[in-house]
Amino acid sequence: AQSVTQPDIHITVSEGASLELRCNYSYGATPYLFWYVQSPGQGLQLLLKYFSGDTLVQGIKGFEAEFKRSQSSFNLRKPSVHWSDAAEYFCAVVSSSASKIIFGSGTRLSIRP
Amino acid sequence: DSGVTQTPKHLITATGQRVTLRCSPRSGDLSVYWYQQSLDQGLQFLIQYYNGEERAKGNILERFSAQQFPDLHSELNLSSLELGDSALYFCASSGRPGGSNNEQFFGPGTRLTVL
Numbered sequence: 325a326q327s328v329t330q331p332d333i334h335i336t337v338s339e340g341a342s343l344e345l346r347c348n349y350s351y352g353a354t355p356y357l358f359w360y361v362q363s364p365g366q367g368l369q370l371l372l373k374y375f376s377g378d379t380l381v382q383g384i385k386g387f388e389a390e391f392k393r394s395q396s397s398f399n400l401r402k403p404s405v406h407w408s409d410a411a412e413y414f415c416a417v418v419s420s421s422a423s424k425i426i427f428g429s430g431t432r433l434s435i436r437p
Numbered sequence: 438d439s440g441v442t443q444t445p446k447h448l449i450t451a452t453g454q455r456v457t458l459r460c461s462p463r464s465g466d467l468s469v470y471w472y473q474q475s476l477d478q479g480l481q482f483l484i485q486y487y488n489g490e491e492r493a494k495g496n497i498l499e500r501f502s503a504q505q506f507p508d509l510h511s512e513l514n515l516s517s518l519e520l521g522d523s524a525l526y527f528c529a530s531s532g533r534p535g536g537s538n539n540e541q542f543f544g545p546g547t548r549l550t551v552l
Contacts, residue, residue: 358540360543366545367527368527368543369439375539414480418539423470423485423492424470424485424493425472426482427479427481430480
């Protein structure tokens with residue numbers, strides 16, 4: 325069965341520092357992978373997606389993610405975080421039937437001034 | 438703005454009651470998905486409709502039901518509400534003809550509080 329693991333529940337980084345949020349997936353074929361961000365009390369906004377092709381994917385707000393099949397990972401990175409990046413981040417994979425998105429448990433990002 | 442709208446934004450009700458959540462998909466999208474986000478269960482898929490027909494079911498309780506109407510909007514009905522049903526309910530849509538069916542666009546959610 326497909327699954328997504330986000331091993332870090334909560335991460336705190338200093339403003340201006342680099343960021344990497346980890347995501348590991350379990351999937352039998354080539355996965356469709358996503359990163360979503362959810363600000364407090366808000367909905368889900370798509371940051372970036374990987375369907376195929378170049379394994380380094382650029383997203384909105386300066387985020388990027390790298391698909392590594394050998395490690396079953398799709399880690400999210402940003403070179404320099406801003407206070408406005410404080411939010412909950414969800415990694416997700418689309419199921420084989422494309423009927424549902426399977427979400428990880430989320431990583432809450434806090435920014436230290 | 439994803440183009441998916443949900444009403445109401447907030448809903449407060451009592452145990453045992455019934456509520457209806459409404460979702461309008463992006464123009465042209467044929468699929469509607471419902472998700473529940475709660476503190477203890479995280480984000481879970483409930484159900485999918487495609488062009489009026491139920492396509493897939495997830496962890497949806499028997500007290501919950503959904504439908505998609507000919508104009509493609511969808512409603513999620515929650516009955517005999519319990520305290521544990523308090524959650525954020527998201528609707529998503531996809532499946533615009535010619536587009537990718539693997540990317541879902543999420544609405545802002547309806548926050549349900551059961552007292």
